Amino acid sequence: MVLAELDDIRPLLACPRCRSGLEPDPAGAGAGAGAGAGVGTGALRCAAPGCAYHVSPAFPDAAGAPVLVDFEHSVVRREAVAALASPAHVHRGADALPTPLRRIAKPPNRVAAVNIDLLLRALPGPAPTLLVVGGATVGNGVEAVYRDTRVRVIGFDIVTSPATQFVADAHRIPLRTSSVDAVLVQAVLEHVLDPAQVVAEIHRVLRDDGLVYAETPFMQQVHAGAHDFTRFTPSGHRYLFRRFEELAAGPVAGPGTQLLWSVDHLVRGLTRSALAGRATRAALFWLRGLDHLVPPDFAQDDASAVYFLGRRRNREMTEAEIIAYYRGAQGSS
Known part of the structure; x- marks a missing residue:
């Protein structure tokens, strides 16, 4: 690393x-x-x-x-x-399973891998700086960030970790204005109290034309208990990053994955057992394959999570632009 x-x-x-x-x-x-x-x-x-x-x-x-x-x-x-140094904060859920089971419960995030490759290729200069917000664990599909010796990686979270240099709250990022070339914020914005403030901080610490890659849940059940607050539709996620030019955006995982989440949590509720829910999810892993059979416009309306890859700008997206942005299957009605 x-x-x-x-x-x-x-x-x-x-x-x-x-x-x-x-x-x-x-x-x-x-x-x-x-x-x-x-x-x-x-x-x-x-x-x-x-x-x-x-x-x-x-x-x-x-x-x-x-x-x-x-x-x-x-x-x-x-x-x-x-308590911030407690290892209990760092490894949880599928990350604690043996590798074969982990790949079933949490398969490789190929969408993230493709977009991280695009981000790394677009980074300027011989030694760009990339900030990982909420980086206590290395995210699924973003491992290339930590292998690229050209990139200077800075990571923080509200707990300590081998993948971070300091502890911080994303609502008030302790970095100078215009100090980094790119920001990675994967599966974090649902866990902050004010996502708009966090994105404003990301915009502040980025240099002109800096890049951001974000993944955030749309249709997922509560995870991380009391530290889970928010979900975003694709349009809502785009408007959250309204001061950025879009380079790419769309579902990370579609309706099949969303159904798998729902079945998992239905079984948890019926059995009062998280283990039973996870076992059911593992047994029905093939439901993820249905994502590939759903057209992109329908997937927009029923995605498990969405992503945004963008470039910093100062002009904000207008209200009319965000209404026109909708790419789902429900037309103008």
């Missing part, structure tokens, strides 16, 4: 409250976030004297990773920083 070193990206980091630069916290280990919080000598603070995060305790560490969160405006709590 190719990740940028934290020291290399430190000049790009910014205070999540005021967006000023960061500097070492002279309090060091004394910048505590509570007993056992893992605060070390690498703790950081805001460099702006007037900012609340200039005064210690500022930004603590969790397992050696800076926690760059505006705690007053986040679901991440300062007193819970120690």
Whole structure:
């Protein structure tokens, strides 16, 4: 896995409250976030004297990773920083299964692989910077991002992970304005309280003509429990990224996959057992094949998830443009 070193990206980091630069916290280990919080000598603070995060305790560490969160405006709590390093947050669901079963329960995402290839080919210069929002686990189909030695990868999530350099809340990305060339946000926007604010932050940290690739559920049952908030139709997803030029968009998975989700959760409800639901999903894996038999316009109206690949711009899509954008099977009625 190719990740940028934290020291290399430190000049790009910014205070999540005021967006000023960061500097070492002279309090060091004394910048505590509570007993056992893992605060070390690498703790950081805001460099702006007037900012609340200039005064210690500022930004603590969790397992050696800076926690760059505006705690007053986040679901991440300062007193819970120690728990952010728990491995229980990182591996869940199909990712914990043996490889053969995992490929049945969670087959390779070929749509993502194709679009990531397009994104990597479009990145400028010899050493472009790509930000992964919600990158605690390497997403399905995006592995090429982490294999490309040309790309400087920055990752963050609200928990620590070998695939991230720091902890942050996507509503207030702790990076300087116009600091990255591309952003990957896969299966994340359903888990944030304000997706529009997160997309605005993505727009802010991207350089002119920067690229974004997003995948978000449309018709899926609740996952991640209390941390699951939002779904998007294809048109709604496009309007969410209305300050971006579309390069490609469409379903990630269609009605067959959506039906598989529903059967899984129906069995869970009838049996009160998540294991029974997952077993049923594995037994009926062939339902995904029906996706290939559904025409694209019908798939738009019944997709399990949708994707968007776009380029940053300043002009917003108008109300008339989003109505005309609809590509489903229901016509103008």
